[in-house]
Each structure stands twice: as C-alpha cells, then as structure tokens.
Amino acid sequence: MGFNSKYYWKGLLSCGVLSLSLANLSTNAEDAGNLFNTPYDVNQGERYFERQCSRCHGFDAKGNDETGAPDITGRLSRASTNVGVFNIIREGIPNTAMLPVDSALPDAQVWQLVSYIESLRYDPSTVELAGNANVGDTLFSGKGECADCHMVKGQGGRLGPDLSRVGENATPTELMSSMTDPHNDVSPRWWTISVTGPDGVARNGFRMGEDSFSLRIMDNDANLWSFRKNQIQSYERIDQSTMPSYDQLLSESELDDLVAYLFSLRREEN
Ligand code: HEC
Ligand code: HEC
Known part of the structure; x- marks a missing residue:
C-alpha cells in the first residue's frame, strides 16, 4: 500500500489550491463516474449527511414518517444511477420538502454524499450468509407457516406485510430480529x-x-x-405483533435458512 488514502485526501483538502482542481475534475464527473468514493469521501459524506440531512431522513438514513423523508438505504425510487442521485441532491425534488443543497457546496462534496448513500446499500452478491435460501423457501410455506400470514409474489396470506421485496430494505440482522423479536417496534398498522x-x-x-x-x-x-x-x-x-417469536419454534440453522431466503426477496431484475 503506497499511501493511506484517508490521510492523502485529508492532506490535499487542507490546502486551498485543491478545491480549485476538485472543481475542474467534477465538470467531467458524468463521464468519469464518481471520483469521490474513497473511504475518506464516504466518511466526509456521512458527516455532512448527519448535519444537513439526518433531521429529515434520520441518523440511520432509514427515513422518518413525520417528515415524509424516505428510507434511502435501499433501492431509490427516484434515481437508479449515481448521476441521478447527484442531481436529486443538487437540484432537490420540485414541490416536496426535498430542497436543493446550498448552491455554494462544491460538486466534490455532493459526490461525497452520493458515495455515502451508496455505501448504505447492500450489494447482495457480496453478503455471505450462513443459511440456504432454497431450504428457507421450503420452510416459509411449510414448517414455519409464514405463508399463512405473509404474501410473497402474490402467494400467501394477508395477516402480515407483503414480503415480496423485504430483502431490499432490511439487513440480514434486521430480518433475524423480525423473527426472534417480533414485538419490538410494531407499526400501528399491525396493532x-x-x-x-x-x-x-x-x-x-x-x-x-x-x-x-x-x-x-x-x-x-x-x-x-x-x-x-x-x-x-x-x-x-x-401494540404487540400477532407474529409469534420463532426463537424457540425453529432451530438456529432453520432461522439462518429463512434469513437467506428473505434476503433474496427483491424486485425481479429484467
Ligand atoms: C426538510 C426535509 C429533508 C431534508 C433536510 C433532506 N431531505 Fe431528502 N427527501 C425529503 C423528502 C420529503 C423526500 C421525498 C420526496 C418525494 O419523492 O416525494 C426526499 C428524497 C430524497 C432522495 C430520493 C429518494 C428516492 O427514493 O428516490 C434522496 C436521494 C435524498 N432525499 C437525499 C437527501 C440528502 C443527501 C439530503 C441532505 C443533503 C437530504 N435528502 C435532505 C426530505 C428531506
Ligand atoms: C400469525 C401471522 C404471522 C405469522 C405466522 C408470521 N408472521 Fe411475520 N409478521 C406478521 C405481522 C402482523 C408482522 C408486522 C408486525 C411486526 O413487525 O411484527 C410481521 C412482520 C414480519 C417481518 C418484518 C417485515 C417488515 O416489513 O418489517 C418479517 C421479515 C417477517 N414477519 C417474517 C416472517 C417469517 C419468516 C415467518 C415464518 C417463520 C413469519 N413472519 C410468520 C405476522 C405473521
């Protein structure tokens, strides 16, 4: 490793000359993609997010019902590319509470925000899970009786939320605690x-x-x-869930298999 990128950037940013060259770089950003995506940039993006964005989107970026700001840790509904996210931050979303950032903010810092938001998203192919999704699928409609209450892609019951895309917005850890600790934080819809x-x-x-x-x-x-x-x-x-806790009902490896199955549930790619 030639240099630690974190300190490298920090050193550069502390001298005024660099902000000029950053501005030049960013004119070609659309062509070149996001050039501000080192761990240092992600960290800077996070700091800015906490100061300027978290009051609406939440410190965990998972959204907030009161402000209407959506969860931005999963797939975004308004943008599918980095440039799309950049434009939302730069220009805001007309007629909503999502205002443009301060126009004096350098493009480089907007890209750092883009990098931070990107870092929140799981790339499912890089996540290694202990369980087996096919076994989980079988448990879901069989022994676990999950399909009695939950619908997946049009099949199943209506006594719980539709889980067809639950893998997009929940981490494996959150999926596990949905099953072992269902009474924690039940939304009023399910009281x-x-x-x-x-x-x-x-x-x-x-x-x-x-x-x-x-x-x-x-x-x-x-x-x-x-x-x-x-x-x-x-x-x-x-205000408790009607979902039973599966802590005792299923074995640890069965729960792992269900997590792997649930995590695989996403919008169909096409
Ligand atoms: C005053 C509240 C508020 C603040 C502050 C705010 N947002 Fe938003 N944001 C919203 C709302 C509301 C929406 C949804 C608008 C809509 O689509 O109807 C939104 C939407 C978004 C989206 C698009 C989400 C999607 O699914 O496509 C992104 C990305 C985003 N905000 C990022 C940010 C960033 C980064 C900041 C800080 C620079 C920020 N927001 C600050 C309220 C806010
Ligand atoms: C008796 C009906 C019932 C059964 C059986 C049931 N659930 Fe649920 N489930 C619910 C309800 C209601 C909620 C929403 C309230 C809550 O968060 O607990 C829920 C929530 C969830 C969530 C969180 C969803 C979200 O959007 O946050 C997951 C994941 C989940 N269930 C998975 C399962 C799995 C896997 C099984 C089988 C092992 C199962 N459920 C069995 C009723 C049920």
Whole structure:
C-alpha cells in the first residue's frame, strides 16, 4: 500500500489550491463516474449527511414518517444511477420538502454524499450468509407457516406485510430480529384491537375502517366484524405483533435458512 488514502485526501483538502482542481475534475464527473468514493469521501459524506440531512431522513438514513423523508438505504425510487442521485441532491425534488443543497457546496462534496448513500446499500452478491435460501423457501410455506400470514409474489396470506421485496430494505440482522423479536417496534398498522360488542364477546382483529358511528375489524380467520360505536362495551389496543417469536419454534440453522431466503426477496431484475 503506497499511501493511506484517508490521510492523502485529508492532506490535499487542507490546502486551498485543491478545491480549485476538485472543481475542474467534477465538470467531467458524468463521464468519469464518481471520483469521490474513497473511504475518506464516504466518511466526509456521512458527516455532512448527519448535519444537513439526518433531521429529515434520520441518523440511520432509514427515513422518518413525520417528515415524509424516505428510507434511502435501499433501492431509490427516484434515481437508479449515481448521476441521478447527484442531481436529486443538487437540484432537490420540485414541490416536496426535498430542497436543493446550498448552491455554494462544491460538486466534490455532493459526490461525497452520493458515495455515502451508496455505501448504505447492500450489494447482495457480496453478503455471505450462513443459511440456504432454497431450504428457507421450503420452510416459509411449510414448517414455519409464514405463508399463512405473509404474501410473497402474490402467494400467501394477508395477516402480515407483503414480503415480496423485504430483502431490499432490511439487513440480514434486521430480518433475524423480525423473527426472534417480533414485538419490538410494531407499526400501528399491525396493532390488534380487541372489541367487545353487545353480545359481551371480545373479538380481536386488525382495524380495517372506522367512522363516527362504526368500527370494523378483521380477525385472524379473515372474518370482518362491524360494531356500532354506541354498542361497544370495551375497546383495547394491543401494540404487540400477532407474529409469534420463532426463537424457540425453529432451530438456529432453520432461522439462518429463512434469513437467506428473505434476503433474496427483491424486485425481479429484467
Ligand atoms: C426538510 C426535509 C429533508 C431534508 C433536510 C433532506 N431531505 Fe431528502 N427527501 C425529503 C423528502 C420529503 C423526500 C421525498 C420526496 C418525494 O419523492 O416525494 C426526499 C428524497 C430524497 C432522495 C430520493 C429518494 C428516492 O427514493 O428516490 C434522496 C436521494 C435524498 N432525499 C437525499 C437527501 C440528502 C443527501 C439530503 C441532505 C443533503 C437530504 N435528502 C435532505 C426530505 C428531506
Ligand atoms: C400469525 C401471522 C404471522 C405469522 C405466522 C408470521 N408472521 Fe411475520 N409478521 C406478521 C405481522 C402482523 C408482522 C408486522 C408486525 C411486526 O413487525 O411484527 C410481521 C412482520 C414480519 C417481518 C418484518 C417485515 C417488515 O416489513 O418489517 C418479517 C421479515 C417477517 N414477519 C417474517 C416472517 C417469517 C419468516 C415467518 C415464518 C417463520 C413469519 N413472519 C410468520 C405476522 C405473521
């Protein structure tokens, strides 16, 4: 190794002359691709991101429901190339909260942001997993009974989120904890409510609809129940998942196989 790129760049950046030559380099950036993608650049991009972008996109860049800023760690919906990401950062997205960056920010620094965002994305082909995705596929619809609740590419149940593309936005570690620790951080969409109507029987289900006079839920057998609000005897919200924890239900190697299968679930390339 001739030099440590981190210190090399740091040294250069600390002298004013370089910012000029960086500006020259970046005029040809579209042709040359991203020239600012060393580990040092990724690190600089991250620092800038934390100061200017994280308040909307979150420190982990996984998005934030309140600001409407999307998760940018997976496949982006608005850009499929580096140049596309560069342009979004440089120009913003019209009529949204995504504003352009300060126009005085050098292109080099915008490229560093692009490098940082790129570094967040998993290249699935470089990730080595212990499990076997084909065995996981079999477990998913067989012994694990996952398909009772989850749909993958149009097959399966509706009692949990569609997992057809779950591998794009979740890391293998997150997929594992979805199975072993399902009650952690359940989104309100999947909370259960327990409603006792005029017959005195408590019924549990997902909230399907509500207006001033009535409330509708769907139970685990996909039956719909409708209640008139003035006849409801009790009502309780349960912020736990209906998904069982598989910690004890499946062996460690079966869980690894499922992680490998889930991680392989992505948009079809064509
Ligand atoms: C004030 C809040 C806010 C700030 C600050 C912000 N963004 Fe955004 N960003 C958004 C919103 C909202 C969207 C989604 C716009 C849309 O597509 O409707 C978005 C979209 C994006 C996208 C496109 C995502 C996709 O899936 O295509 C990228 C990339 C992005 N932002 C990067 C950044 C970077 C880098 C910064 C810091 C320089 C930043 N954003 C700062 C709110 C923000
Ligand atoms: C009784 C229904 C049910 C069964 C069976 C079930 N799940 Fe779930 N699953 C859910 C629900 C509801 C959620 C959403 C709430 C949560 O995060 O736990 C969920 C969430 C998930 C998530 C997180 C998805 C995301 O978008 O964040 C993954 C991954 C997952 N399940 C995988 C599995 C696997 C693999 C199996 C089988 C081993 C399984 N599930 C069995 C109901 C179920």
